[in-house]
Amino acid sequence: MQLKQSKRKNVKLRLGISGASGFGKTHSALLLAYGMTNDWSKIAVVDSENSSASLYSDLGNFNVIDLKAPYSPNRYIEAIEVCEKANIDVIVIDSVSHEWNGAGGCLDIHSKLGGRFQDWAKVTPLHQAFIDKILQSTCHIITTTRRKIDYSLDIGSSGRTQVVKHGTKEVTREGYEYELTVNFELINDQHLAKASKDRTGLFMNKPEFVITSKTGERLLKWCNAEPITIKEMIGKINGSLSVSELTKLYNENPSFQQSLEPQFRSKKQQLEQLVKPENFSQNGNHINSRN
Numbered sequence: 001m002q003l004k005q006s007k008r009k010n011v012k013l014r015l016g017i018s019g020a021s022g023f024g025k026t027h028s029a030l031l032l033a034y035g036m037t038n039d040w041s042k043i044a045v046v047d048s049e050n051s052s053a054s055l056y057s058d059l060g061n062f063n064v065i066d067l068k069a070p071y072s073p074n075r076y077i078e079a080i081e082v083c084e085k086a087n088i089d090v091i092v093i094d095s096v097s098h099e100w101n102g103a104g105g106c107l108d109i110h111s112k113l114g115g116r117f118q119d120w121a122k123v124t125p126l127h128q129a130f131i132d133k134i135l136q137s138t139c140h141i142i143t144t145t146r147r148k149i150d151y152s153l154d155i156g157s158s159g160r161t162q163v164v165k166h167g168t169k170e171v172t173r174e175g176y177e178y179e180l181t182v183n184f185e186l187i188n189d190q191h192l193a194k195a196s197k198d199r200t201g202l203f204m205n206k207p208e209f210v211i212t213s214k215t216g217e218r219l220l221k222w223c224n225a226e227p228i229t230i231k232e233m234i235g236k237i238n239g240s241l242s243v244s245e246l247t248k249l250y251n252e253n254p255s256f257q258q259s260l261e262p263q264f265r266s267k268k269q270q271l272e273q274l275v276k277p278e279n280f281s282q283n284g285n286h287i288n289s290r291n
Contacts, residue, residue, distance in 0.1 A: 013223055016177055018145040018170050019186030025144040026052050026094050028211040030059055033090040033142055035216020042089035046079040048098040070104020073130035080133050090140045097146040097171040099130055127173060135179060146171040201254030237263050243271045
């Protein structure tokens with residue numbers, strides 16, 4: 001047993017993308033993975049969605065494992081291990097919903113055991129072994145999750161009533177998203193995403209956006225960056241020479257936005273005072289000075 005200093009670059013990302021059918025989970029996951037690798041050959045998709053990943057083969061030469069029923073936790077674990085042995089950088093599991101409610105998945109196993117409460121004592125360890133494999137893998141892992149579909153009647157831009165599809169509850173065991181570094185929820189068929197869980201601080205409480213390879217680049221940069229201390233951040237704030245420089249520092253360090261909000265605000269006010277015309281002098285004399 002040995003103490004060591006924590007380093008973020010020793011950690012692998014665990015990312016989730018959830019949404020209703022047709023919202024773009026697979027496509028978004030592939031773009032995210034490419035942004036993290038910049039090499040399609042280092043990406044593998046464990047595909048339980050009827051080979052849907054192969055529909056995007058025009059994006060690049062990524063690898064695919066077509067996973068058929070039974071969708072038991074052990075088969076997912078085996079697929080992850082195949083990818084690890086092949087030195088894959090990013091594994092996309094599309095989707096984890098089948099491990100929970102697909103043929104041969106956890107709910108099916110529980111039903112075949114008798115469907116009693118006590119039967120979960122045999123099923124839960126199987127599911128937990130799958131979760132542990134995701135968390136302990138030597139690869140970055142992106143998982144997609146189906147969401148149950150609901151519909152509503154909304155007024156469109158034309159003023160006409162239209163049926164709109166929504167994703168509701170994730171189809172997997174409750175609490176799964178809390179295991180992830182970031183969980184993105186696709187909110188409509190325009191592929192707009194928001195973060196429902198975010199340990200990075202990069203996306204939480206930000207406007208909806210479309211996931212691209214740039215999103216993956218941002219996440220990898222965050223993962224590989226050496227964490228900055230509060231003392232170092234305060235030094236950077238105090239050393240800012242303009243409001244634009246301070247704003248850039250603020251936007252690039254979301255984890256400090258709340259804790260150091262007074263320091264950011266105070267420095268911003270100081271910099272704004274400096275550029276006010278009445279605070280400059282002309283010909284060596286303050287313009288408001290009276291001789």
